[in-house]
Every structure is written in C-alpha cells, then in structure tokens.
Amino acid sequence: MSATSAAPALSPAGTRVFQQLVRSGDASRTALARDTGLTPGAITRAVRPLLEAGLLLETGDRASTDGALGRPATMVTVQAGAHQVIGVKVTADELFGVVCDLRCRVLDEATVPVGGHGPEAITDLIVGLVDRLRTGRPEVGSVGLAVSGDVDAATGHVGYSPFLGWRDVPLGTEVARRTGLATTVENDVRALLTGERWYGVGRGISSLALVTVGTGIGCALLVNGQVVHGGFGVAGEVGHVLVDPEGPLCHCGNRGCVEAIAGSAGILERMGQAGFKGLGIGDVAELARSGQPDAVRVLAEAGRAVGTGIATIANLVGAEHIVITGEAIGSSPSDTADDEQDYDVMDPHVRSAFEQRAFGSAARAAIELRPLRFVDWARGAAACAVEDFVTHYGRS
Ligand SMILES: [Zn+2]
Known part of the structure; x- marks a missing residue:
C-alpha cells in the first residue's frame, strides 16, 4: 500500500505546487510563491497535506540569501522515494521495466522476453514483471505502460496497436485490477515526450x-x-x-x-x-x-x-x-x-x-x-505514472 492512498485530494493550488516541486526537486517557499503566483499562506496550505503524507520535507536554510534581509530560506524538498512507480515499455519482442522514484530516477530495471502477442499473454507478463519489480518495495504505488499505437490515455484503452495486432484492449483496467495499483497507459512516443516535459528539455x-x-x-x-x-x-x-x-x-x-x-x-x-x-x-x-x-x-x-x-x-x-x-x-x-x-x-x-x-x-x-x-522508453512510461499520481493526488 502506498502511504498516500487515503490522502485528501489536493486543491488546484496544491496540485500546482506539487507539480512544480516534482519537476525541480526542491524549492524555497519564496521561489514557490513566485513561480506559482500563490501567496505565502496559500503555499503553506498547499504543502501541508503533502508534508503530512511524507511526500515533502521542509528543511532549514540551504541558502540564506533567500529573502530581502538575508533571512534563512525554508526549503521544501520532494521525498522522491516515498512514492515509487513502475514503468513498462511493451514491444513485440520484450517488456522492459523500471522502478523510478518521483524524480524519475531509475532504482531498478528488468526485462522479460515476449512469446505470444495476445492481450492475455502480454497482460500476464506485465503483471509478472510488476510483481517482480515491486518485491521488497512497499513504496511502489502506481504503474505506467507505454504501448505503440492508438492509446486512449484517459481510459487506459489500447484502440489499435499494429505491432501487437491488438484492437480495443482494456489494458489499463486489467493491469490495475490484477496488481491493485493505479495504472496509466500511454502511446509510447507520447510517454517519451512526457518524460522530457517533466524531467528533460x-x-x-x-x-x-x-x-x-x-x-x-x-x-x-x-x-x-x-x-x-x-x-x-x-x-x-x-x-x-x-x-x-x-x-x-x-x-x-x-x-x-x-x-x-x-x-x-x-x-x-x-x-x-x-x-x-x-x-x-x-x-x-x-x-x-x-x-x-x-x-x-x-x-x-x-x-x-x-x-x-x-x-x-x-x-x-x-x-x-x-x-x-x-x-x-x-x-x-x-x-x-x-x-x-x-x-x-x-x-x-x-x-x-x-x-x-x-x-x-x-x-x-x-x-x-x-x-x-530502451530505458528511456520505460522511464517515459514511469513519467506518465508520476504525472497521473501528482495531478490526481488523493483523487481515486
Ligand atoms: Zn506513408
């Protein structure tokens, strides 16, 4: 179980602050207020549930130059390992999986050769790979899957994947049901883009x-x-x-x-x-x-x-x-x-x-x-899972 599964939903301001922090890793309260356009009070209210959930940590003055009079800056840091995600790239030949933290740093990886391409066979392999990668990692709370072809990211539905020969496969629903983990499915190239958007260029x-x-x-x-x-x-x-x-x-x-x-x-x-x-x-x-x-x-x-x-x-x-x-x-x-x-x-x-x-x-x-x-593809899938987690935090 993720430590955050019973958390209250964030306000829109809270979501913005959480997104900003996951992108940057840490920031001073002053910088957060500047970058999000929120008041200091709004920042305090926004970060409180995330501090309580152990996803953020406040530390003292990392840089004492923040603030006009050189007051110590309160730094807010993402506890990146507190929620981990598994990203899987599905290809016709193999599955490539990674475990990432909230900053999309790869903590572990594994590959599985693919035999049959039917949805049941691939789903079995995904579930097996996820179980293998999450063993000993109670912090794993969500899964991202990257599949080539037409994917409806909102529903986790694979409409058409020529490489796999799939049409209308409810992949996200099935993997979520069998693993008990929130599951995001995205087209593989859009997953790569998501990784770049959050952590890259x-x-x-x-x-x-x-x-x-x-x-x-x-x-x-x-x-x-x-x-x-x-x-x-x-x-x-x-x-x-x-x-x-x-x-x-x-x-x-x-x-x-x-x-x-x-x-x-x-x-x-x-x-x-x-x-x-x-x-x-x-x-x-x-x-x-x-x-x-x-x-x-x-x-x-x-x-x-x-x-x-x-x-x-x-x-x-x-x-x-x-x-x-x-x-x-x-x-x-x-x-x-x-x-x-x-x-x-x-x-x-x-x-x-x-x-x-x-x-x-x-x-x-x-x-x-x-x-x-290949690790970039799987990291892209993980980035989609992080994006979903951060954007919909507390909303099930
Ligand atoms: Zn053509």
Missing part, C-alpha cells in the same frame, strides 16, 4: 516536438503546454508527410513519405537494392562513415526526409525545441555504447533540409539528435 518551454525514427516514424507534440492527442489519436503523423512524389512506396499506399525514405526498413531496403543485404542500421552508418557512396546517399536522403518532416512540424505548430531520436538515428536498443554515435551521419542533412524548409521564425527551433535507449 521540455521543462520551461511550452512547445516541444519529439520524433522517433525507427521501423516507423513516431511523433509527439507539446503545444502551448498541452500534449496534443488530436481527433482520432492520429496527431503528429509526420511519418506520412510527403517528401518526394516519385519516391519509394510506403506501406500506407503512397509514395515518398518520410517513413518510406527514413524508416529503418526503407533504408535497409534501398541498401539491399544497391547490393548490401542483411545489414543493420548500425552497419549502414558504419559504411557511410567509411565513405561508401550508397550508404552515404541513402542516409543523406533519410536525413533530408526527416529534416523536411520536422520543418513541417515547426511550420505548423511553432515548436521551440525538436528532439529527434530512435534506432535509425542513434543506437538500436541492443547496441553497445560504442555505437551510440550513429546519428552523426544523418545530422547535417537533417539540419540543412530543416533550415531550407522551415519558414521564418519557425527556423529558430533548436534541433537535437540523440540516441534512444
């Missing part, structure tokens, strides 16, 4: 795009501080933005989509057509780095396609920061640290196409390419 900015380049091209958008779900759950399908009407056939039936050119399957297929069969993405990057012309050309085209796609995002929603990650950019999940520089080959082509296509001030967006590890 998304802190302090209101419009952020996160693009994953792998077998498919995924995209999640934070616009004006809100994660965009869109009608029908299809917001941000940058993978099917048209790049070249004469380009390779996409599985969607059209030609020249970003995904057909920059997705790992498209890259490997075009390398195969050039006579290089049986390669992985890391091999293609290695060939390009050694100057092999086909690999250089194929990855340059891929980079330009990604750059065109993200320019479209920047032009439409004015993203301030765009993170591009994934197996076709950085290391694939099974790669070692030595391979974590694969993205350097695509980087200049992404940037040049972006600069060419981004209109006006949209070109000011910061572009960041970085590798993606």
